[in-house]
Amino acid sequence: MRKKLLFILLLAAVLFFEPKAQSVYELNDGWKCIKASSVKENGSIISSYGYNLSKWKTATVPGTVLTAMLNNKEVPDPFYGMNNEKIPDIYNVGAAYYTYWFVKDFNETASATEQVYLKLRGINYSCNVFLNGHQLNKTLHKGMFLSQEYNITSYLNKNGKNRLAVIVYPPDVVGNANGGQGGDGTIAKNVTHQYVAGWDWIQPIRDRNTGIWDKVLIEKTQQVKIQNTHIITEVPGIRKVEGAQQPAIIHVSTELYNPTAATVSGVLSYELDGNTITENITVPAQSTKAVQLKDLSLQNPKLWWPNTYGPQNLYPLNLKFTIGNVLSDVDSSTIGIREITTYWNNVTRSKEVAVNGQKIFIKGGNWIISDAMLRFSDERYDAEVRFHRDMNLNLIRIWGGAITERPEFYTACDKYGLLVMQGFWGSGDCNGRWVDPKKKDDQWTRRNYPDDHHLFIESAADQVKLIRNHPSLAIWCGGNEITLPEDIFHALKDSLMPLLDGTRWFIDYSNSDSMSYNFLGGNGDGPYGIQNIKTFWGERTYPFNSEVGSVGLSDYTSLRRFIPQENLIPPVYENGKYKVDSVWQYHKYIGYNKTLDAYGGAKDAADFANKAQLINYDQYRGLIEGFSAHAWDWYTGVIIWKTQNPWTAMRGQMYDYYLDPNACLYGLHTAGEALHIMFNPVDSSVMVVNNTFEAHHDMMLQVLLVGMDGKQRRITQVFSEIGPTTVKKYLSVAGALRRSSAKQGVFLVLRLLNLQQQPISDNLYWLPDSTGNYSGLQNIASTDLNIKATKVSNSQIQLILSNPADKPVAFFNRVSLLNSKTKERILPTFYSDNYISVLPGESKTIIIDCNNMPSEAAIEIEGWNTGNHEYKIN
CATH class of the missing domain: 2.60.40.10 (Immunoglobulins)
Incomplete structure (x- = not known):
């Protein structure tokens, strides 16, 4: 009895002294919306709980007006075909067309000691906010990047039934989407994102993303x-x-x-x-x-x-x-406990980045935004950043014509180890760097955009506070290819940053001499588009290049998701000119020139897109390898333009809008290994790059040549070593290649093995014949892979691909996780490697990871000389 009484007293004490936790929750469902011109009542009446919403439609919050219209089937999917042309553009129909009321009913009360706050993390562009018949903001709130917070304790209804009503107006100046970069440029008169008026990688967003685009939160505290x-x-x-x-x-x-x-x-x-x-x-x-x-x-x-x-x-x-x-x-x-510092490298004439005192060779990707219509989710952020991790990159640059990325994006970067270079909201195109006949205002006028400098500075301060505690945030950048207006620039660099976040490097603008001294002329970034692989290795470019890239067409399965069947026509390139289907043009196709001809040309769109993956892999492997080969003497970093698309574009992407990876991703994955063996096509040497802080000893370096018949010839096998954070050249294979590749081309296999004879780095090149064509690949015999697929957990599959010893190389096999009933790929799915080649008598093991794996999952493999097959999972 005494023990029982003691237990009751202790339990009572615990309950009495248990702290009452505050709560934060999101208002993200149950919203209604309507075009503002269709209602006569004002915000005080609309926000009264008894006001009739029966004629209002379902809204998407966070989201935009266009998102709500799409989800209510009032407009076609603007990312498919030419559908975007069927949607009225705000410049033509006027701002009132996309001015909307958004309403949300919610339950909340407050006790005598409690305080309740409403936070709107982002509205584009201006708004008035009402709660239970009361207007919360004294003056019209403006600015896409300026959050709002209101203490609503005294406005809550005692019965707990509350109504929030927000009228959202489009940007003050919507801009003419006339085909220029940022249209006529006037979108930049606002403190908002600029790509919505169109760019060379996207068509215009018709409502300019008007809406409650970021989270709406209720926070409840004590005093x-x-x-x-x-x-x-x-x-x-x-x-x-x-x-x-x-x-x-x-x-x-x-x-x-x-x-x-x-x-x-x-x-x-x-x-x-x-x-x-x-x-x-x-x-x-x-x-x-x-x-x-x-x-x-x-x-x-x-x-x-x-x-x-x-x-x-x-x-x-x-x-x-x-x-x-x-x-x-x-x-x-x-x-995350880390310290980031930067130094000027007098050899390269560029900044180098150090983390925890160790210099880091920057391998980055340019990021625009997760979704062009601002349909963000934690899951999509996690998947996209994970893909960048799988590319073996270590930095993501947020392009200045978009947004300050959300905390959820930074959470994913913290998790996967991606440093972030965060740009503010300005670009050389809109903000006057160049003469541009597409622009409405002259350079002098555009140089002073936006109209409200104080709003820009206030918004910047707000955004810095929002994300500054994330360990992944490494660099702030004033603007894209131009400094911000002088008063904004100095307010940020000299006052705001030292006060709010004095630990990070602030770059004047993305290709500033303070980042990378431009001794080559030009703009300090580029080139863009397809290049000879030797260019990446042999021609010196900007020492910390903020934008350099190539092609990025996804495969045929991807193209079919957004191109109508009648438009699936491959481009033709003759006499220096392209003949390209109108839908391909609309989705910003960028050319492969004559590169497919070396593989026998393209029979149709499927053949074109799938052969393009060979070029994708080679281009991006060559890019990272070429820059890595000159780490610390020519370069301190490189940032690819670009690694993702926020809509269904046909350029600059390692995975498509639907989160389906292409061969670009796995070319980067191979080239970006921490310890990597590679082939220099300029002097035919074998090199190793060590991007770790430790020396590596007792590595077995192997060089093999494999003919189109599968027969192997060992060039060398030697134990080697390499020091920390360095690049080393080992030997030339020029003579052996000349003799072996002249007639049909040859496979060059480079490997590093540890003392357990396990691969540290395994890199296969396919090299052309003496005429520059891949005649051997065009005539290579077929082989049948032996496949063993075993489900090892609810989300993972182990896949072993084995090639018989008497067969040729099983070349360039794309692995996909498939729904066996619908025959659709399951997305997103992550592969430890892909576009895999298997030598005769060998096997490769990969891990497939998918969180939403259905019971009908199957493996599809399509390869250059292995056909297209579907396999069951054990």
């Missing part, structure tokens, strides 16, 4: 709210990935907001890896108090490293304010 927390990690010295670490220093500051009429005292605290920091704080009534907590010296920290260099260790850090035994508010972060 005091935590806001604008800033976490800085210092990692002094030069660190290694493995072994014990010297301490790291953690700096935490925040603001405590007390909107009540009474002074409040409490305890501000956080715990990190078993260490607790606390401070007693008193916050005066109706005030905000800035607090700098005592620094924490974290012993033996687990560090965060960029992809391919080390693990992405992350720690939870929950900052709490407690009043007595009641939790007033908690601000939850996930941090």
Whole structure:
């Protein structure tokens, strides 16, 4: 009896002293919308709970007006065929056509000590906000990148039934989508994104993405709210990935907001890896108090490293304010402990980036936006960033004509180890760098865009606070290919950044001399489009190139998703000119010139798209290998233009809009290995690049030549070593190649093996005959792969591909996860490797990873000389 009574008393004590947690939730369903011109009532009436919404339609929030119209089947899919031409453009029909009311009913109340806040994280472009008959904003709110937060405690209905109503207006100047970069350029008069008026990789977005495009949140706290927390990690010295670490220093500051009429005292605290920091704080009534907590010296920290260099260790850090035994508010972060520094490399004449004291060779990709119509999701962000991880890249640059990326994007970059270069909202095209007959205003006028400089600066400050605690955020960039207007530029660089985020490199603009000294002339970036592979290796370009790229057509399965059957006609290139179908042109096809001719040309669109994958693989493998071959003497980094498309374009993508990868991705995957063996086509040498911080000894270096008949000839097999963070040339195979490839071409196989004879790096090149044609590939005999597919978990399949010993190379096999009933690819699916070639008598093992794998899943393999087959999964 005594034990039972003691247990009851202890339980009561726990329940009594349990802190009452704050809550944050998203208003993301149940929204209604209607064109504003179709209703006469004002916001006070519309936001009253009894107002009749029966004639209103379902809205998508976060989303845009066009998204709601699409989801309500009022417009065709603008990403398919020429459908975008069937949708009225705002420039022609006027802003009122896309001015909409959005309404959401929700349940919420507040006790005597509670405070409730409404946060709108992003509306494009201006709005008025009403709740339960009251207008919350005193003046019209403007700016795509300026969030809003309102204390709505006093406006909540006592019965808990509340109605939020927001009228959203398009950008003040919508711009003429006249075919120029950013149309006529006037879209840049607003503080908004610029691509919506069209670019050379996208058609215009007809509503200019008008809408409540980002999250709408309700936050409930006790008397005091935590806001604008800033976490800085210092990692002094030069660190290694493995072994014990010297301490790291953690700096935490925040603001405590007390909107009540009474002074409040409490305890501000956080715990990190078993260490607790606390401070007693008193916050005066109706005030905000800035607090700098005592620094924490974290012993033996687990560090965060960029992809391919080390693990992405992350720690939870929950900052709490407690009043007595009641939790007033908690601000939850996930941090990575790392320090980023930059130095000027006098050899390359460019900046180099160091993480935790170790220099990092930047292999990056340019990112526009996840979806051109702003249909974001955590799952899509995770998949896209994971693809960049799988490309073996270590940086994503956010292009300046789009947005400041969302915290959910940065969460994925934190997870997968992608550093981020975040640009602000300006571009050389719209903002006056060049003479442009497509532009409405002259360069002098455009140079001063946007119209409201104060709004730009205020928005920038807001966005910096939103994302600055993410370890992946590495670099800020003023503008794309141009500095921002002088007063904005100096406000950011000299005042705002030192105050809000003084630990990161701020670049004046994307191809600034401060990043990469331009001693070659031109714009400081490029070239773009298809190139001779030798160019990447032998012709020196900008030492930290922010934009350089090639082609990127996806395969035939991808093309069929957005091109009508009657338009699936392959391009023809003759006498330096293209004959291209109108839908291909509309979706921004970029040419392959005569490169397919070396493979026998294209019989039809399917043959064209699938042979294009050979060129895709070669182009992007060659790009990264060529830059890596000159790491630290010519280059400190390279950023590919570009690695993804936010709509159904036909250029610059390693995976398509539907998240289906193409061969570009796996060319990068091969070339970007941390330790990589490669072939220099300029001097026919074999080289190894070591992008790790450790020397590697006792590597077996193998060079094989394999004929079209499958017969192998060993050129060399020798134990080798290489130092940390370096590139090394080993031998020339020029003579052997001349003798072996002249008639039919040859396969060149380069391998590094460890002492257990397991491959560290395995790289296969297909080389042409003496005429530059792949005559041997065109006539290679077929082979039948032996396939074993085993499901090893709910989301993973182990696939083993084996090639008989008496057969030729099983060349360039695309693996796909398929729904055996619908015959559609299951997307997104991630492959440890793809477009795989298997030598005679050998096998390759890959892991297929898919979170939404149905019971009907099957494996499809289509190869150059293995046919197209479907296989069951054991």
